[in-house]
Amino acid sequence: MAMDELNFGDRLMGHLVDGVEGTPYQAAVLHLSEQHGVRVEVPYVSRDGGGQFEHVERWFRGMSVPSNLLLHTANGPVSLFGVTWAGYSENSGQNLSLGNLKPAEAVLAERDGELSDGLTVQTVRSRLDGLNDWTGLEATDEDRETDEEHRIRTITYRLRSPDELVWSQGEATMTLRADWTAAHHTDGYNRAVELSDNVVLESAFVDGPRSFHEHFAAQRKIASLLVFLYGRPISFREHRVQDERFASRLLNGKTYNHPFVELISDRTVRERLTPVPSRKELDRPLAHMTQIGADGLATWAANYDTWRRFILPSAGVLGRRGAFIEDRVVSTSMSLEAAGGLIGKCPGEEETYTPRRMKTTATYVFRCLYVLRIGWGDYIASDVGLARAIANNYNDVKHADRGDFPDSKYTYLVSSTNSMLVRLLALYLTGKGDDLLKFYRNGRELWSIQQRFGGVGVRVTDEGKWEEVSNEDNLRDS
Template sequence: MAIESLQFGDSIAGQLIDGDPDTPLTAATMRMLDPSGIQLDVPFMSRAASEQFVHLDQWFSGQDPPQNMVLLTAQGSASLFNVQWAGHTDPSGHQLSLGRLRARETVLGHRDGVLDAPLVIETARSRIDGLNAWARSSAISRKYDTDERGRTRKLTLELDGKTLATWSQGQAEMSITSSWTTSAAEDGYESSFTVGDNVHIESRFAGEPRPFFDHFVEQRKIASLLVFLFACPISFREHRVQDESFPARMMDGRVYDHPFVELISELSVRERSRPVPSAKAMNRPTAYLEQIGPEGLEAWNANYDAWSRFILPAAGVLGRSGAFMEDVVTSTSMSIEAAGHLLGVQEGEESTWSRNRPSTATYVYRCLHALGIDWGSCAVSIEGLARAVANNYNAVKHFDRGDLPAHEETYLISIVTRLVVQLTALQLTGKGDQLLVDYRSGSAMWDVRQRFAAYGLRVESAGAWARTN
């Protein structure tokens, strides 16, 4: 028996083991709290004469619990790593004290080996928002048998996961795979059989197992790319890990498998409480997995560190629900400014210089020129659009520029800068020439043009706004 998964609000009682054979077993309740993650509640008697609680007095009064522990429960074991003091009560009289511990990483399985050794794992498999829609792949094949009137009489499902992409990311070997799961439920009224069909991202490192943090860093790079592709928050929903130190055993102790077991990490547990994006939000990414391909993902990783000043501000605001349009303009314009520095001099940029040197408008111009988008009726020229973006950005950012710009102008500029950072991110995959064709022809710009038309505005060559109706 094993603890398969924990959800917010779940709690399990058990006995804590700290690895010292002289330490008495310690009663504790493990709770999954929203949004902080795993917490252990440990009742004890402080300053008690009984030897049973001396070690707990030391843990909590000194705020120094054992680094790693195991919780034995009726459902199975949970291995707790990087355990930290999270508070305790110190009542008077005959009341119990209550100590609180938090584990930075919790694996729902029993680890073989030395208890106080750091957690390292061979393979990490995660589920992330948008992966299913981005990959456009299913592990389920359906076959329908119908009668002469076209009515379905038989449905055959073939379940077969597959590897969709593999690529190198520094020392990490990454893959995206489709997989399937099944679950059955039955009560006194009905029974059901559910088939899960999902896509995962996996990471492993050549040579030796690595801390979960190393896996998470590499997987986060792909999550950041998905933020640009979907222009909405992308969250980690689940981590499962596989390692020889987490075996599945038979009754006689023999190992028969090394399954994937759930890992709950403080690095991402807060993301699990975010609302799941709607299917509509995941409907139209700027590019799909098969369009970017493994070579595009390798190029994204190769550019990631050098372009981090572009990636991080834009991903931060695009990945946040309910951001004000001024926040969008500020963060995306910061990214555009960084991208302009990285792109370098572009043909015709001198028209945007100020005092014989590049200005904020110049860095925007460099991005617009590199993209080569057909803005149509939105702007008379990219020089003018670059100036309009720079003017709005500076007016929003600087107190001494007077009142904030008109809200309709800021809204339209936020639409422009959001699209510019999304498409600049596509160029970092090395697939810009293929992926930007529809934007350069104007066929993919209908929505942006309609928004400008709805407000009856366009940008003139000097960056000023003009009415079109």
């Protein structure tokens, strides 16, 4: 019997197997906690004269832990990979000790073959925030029949082969598909059938099984794109893996299935703790999957490594709840500097140079503005002016020798503007900029930024200065 899932607060008692012939099984408790993720507690007797716990004492006193272990529990087996030492305590009076182990990955199944082999899997399926609405993929249909008085007589749900989008991402084949499941729940009081229809992100490599880290790195590229598209945190909620070494068998030992089994990774397990976003929080991505398409996702992934210095700082701050506006300014400005360096020289940037014709921070910001060609409206006099305002605020926030922090209302506007700029640059990196940016170039989709400038009552001049505007100007601009 195998477990289907493990949740926070679950504790499983069982016996550890290290795969070494002749080694006694060791009692242990696996615990999934919000603070530590997956931990394995191992009680043992120190300085045991009978030798039963000699190998366990070596694990903890010598910090020499087997990299892979198998835990047999009454609920089913759990395979532990990338196990590391996480400390121990001893009660010298009674020789009773408790050791702690930390696995990098825990798979809720037993694997065939040598226990010491590193974990590689053929396919990883993951669930992330926002995938259902962003993709629009579904695997269920609903039909209702009514009588003459329009009362519902029957409801039919049809589960069908899932829709999917497939693209190549280096050596990986990536798939977005709607995945349905049906579960029956019955007890002495209630009877229910639960149908789930959720989109998963799937990765597989053309040359066969790869480590979970390699699968995750490929999937993280798409998760980062979603952070830019939504402008908010996007969390991994679940991973399931499939490989021919994780097999389901009949009593006679014959294999009848290679199911997807849950994998809990120390990299992502705490993302489960973030609040699930509401539909309202995910109602306006910059673009949907159908607008970007398989070729756009492939282009984004192909650009990812070259543009890491742009992507990572902004994805990090946009994906963090409660970041200070100064944090947003610094991280997004770092991204704009990196992007400007990759974009290269653009017409008109000489206006941002120093008197000695040296490039400035404003030069790199201007390059980003040049390729985006955004229509800002009357609150921003020019791209050169905006580039200077962003650069000045960024440097004032970053450098202590410039005195106190700049006025928070200006930092707020730069934070908002920068956040939009990096998100729009992410669209540019899909190769679909001409199509996806046209509404921003004519100013129709920048009302939120314009409202912020109007609310503060300022505009940016050609010199990059903040100029107050009167109520009459605000009314006329609106």
